[in-house]
Amino acid sequence: MVKKIVGVAVIGFMVCVQAMTAQAQDSASDSIERLLEMNRNIEGEFRQVTYDEKGKQLQASEGIFLLAKPNQFVWDSVTPFSQRIISDGNYITVWDVDLEQATKKPLSGAIGNSPAALLGRPAAEVLPHYTVAILGQEKFRLQPKEDQELFQALTLSFRDEVISAMSIVDALGQTTVIEFKNVETHDGVAKENFVLDLPANVDVIVEGQ
Numbered sequence: 001m002v003k004k005i006v007g008v009a010v011i012g013f014m015v016c017v018q019a020m021t022a023q024a025q026d027s028a029s030d031s032i033e034r035l036l037e038m039n040r041n042i043e044g045e046f047r048q049v050t051y052d053e054k055g056k057q058l059q060a061s062e063g064i065f066l067l068a069k070p071n072q073f074v075w076d077s078v079t080p081f082s083q084r085i086i087s088d089g090n091y092i093t094v095w096d097v098d099l100e101q102a103t104k105k106p107l108s109g110a111i112g113n114s115p116a117a118l119l120g121r122p123a124a125e126v127l128p129h130y131t132v133a134i135l136g137q138e139k140f141r142l143q144p145k146e147d148q149e150l151f152q153a154l155t156l157s158f159r160d161e162v163i164s165a166m167s168i169v170d171a172l173g174q175t176t177v178i179e180f181k182n183v184e185t186h187d188g189v190a191k192e193n194f195v196l197d198l199p200a201n202v203d204v205i206v207e208g209q
Contacts, residue, residue, distance in 0.1 A: 028132040032140045032156065036123035039163045040069040044183035048077075053173030068186070071107060071120045072194045087120065088194040095196065102198055105207040118142075118156070119163075130154075 043066040050058045063077040075085040082097035087107055095102040118126055130142040138158040144151070150170070157165040162185075166178040198204060 028134045028140060029127055031134065032132055032142075033123040033127055035138070035156075035158050035161060035163075036118060036127075038161055038185075039119065039158075039183075040067060041186050041188060042067050042163070042183050043186060045181050046075075046178055047181075048176060048178045050174060050176045058174070065180075066189065066193060067119055068189050068194070069120075069122075072191075073120060074193060084196065086194055086196045088191070088196075093196050093198075095198065095202065100199075100201055101203050101205070102196075103205045103207060118154075 043064070045062070045064050047060070047062045049060045052058055061077045061081070061083075062079050063075070065076065066074040071087060071089040073085075073087050077083040077085075084093075084095045084097065086093050086095075090107055091104055092107050093102055093104045127142075129145055131145055133141045133143075135141050135155065138161070140156050142154045142156070152169045152171060152173075154169075155165075155167040156163065157167075162183050163180055164183075165180065168176045168178075170176070
C-alpha cells in the first residue's frame with residue numbers, strides 16, 4: 001500500500017447558494033470527522049487492488065492491519081509478496097521481506113497529508129486540507145485543497161460506522177481500491193506491536209536524517 005504507492009468545487013452565483021454550499025461542506029466534514037475518530041483504534045484484514053487509467057488490473061495484495069492512536073499502525077501484506085509497513089508514531093519502516101531490504105523515514109515526511117494520515121492523525125488536523133463531499137450514506141469524497149503529487153481524489157466508505165473501503169485516484173490516473181473486512185475496535189494495544197525487529201541480513205536505508 002505505502003509502497004506505491006480528497007469535494008467538487010462548486011461556484012455559487014448567488015449569496016444564498018454559496019451559504020448553502022458552505023453549510024453542506026461543514027456538515028460533511030463534521031460527519032466524516034466523527035467516523036474517522038471512531039476508526040483510529042481498529043484491526044482487521046484487507047484486500048488491495050490497483051488499476052491503471054484504463055481499468056486494467058496491475059496488482060493485488062491481501063493481508064492484515066492494526067491501527068492505534070497516536071499515529072501507530074501495522075500493514076502486513078501476506079500475498080503475493082510479503083511486505084511489512086510499520087509506524088511507531090515517529091518513524092515508518094517499509095520492509096520488503098523477500099528482497100531483504102527496508103526503508104526507514106520520519107513519519108511526518110513519509111505521509112504528510114496522504115491517505116495514510118487520515119487513519120493515523122487526528123481527523124481535526126487532517127480534514128482542513130481537503131474539500132469534503134457526501135456521496136451517499138456513510139460515503140465521502142475528499143479532494144486536496146492544495147496541489148500535491150500523491151493523489152487527485154480519495155473516497156472513504158463506512159458500514160455501520162466502521163470503515164469498509166477506501167478508493168484512491170493518484171496523480172497518474174491509477175486507482176487503488178482497498179476493501180476492509182473483519183474489522184474490530186480495540187481499547188489500545190502494547191507499543192511492542194509497533195516495534196520492528198529486523199534480521200541482521202536486512203539492508204536498511206534510513207532517509208530524512
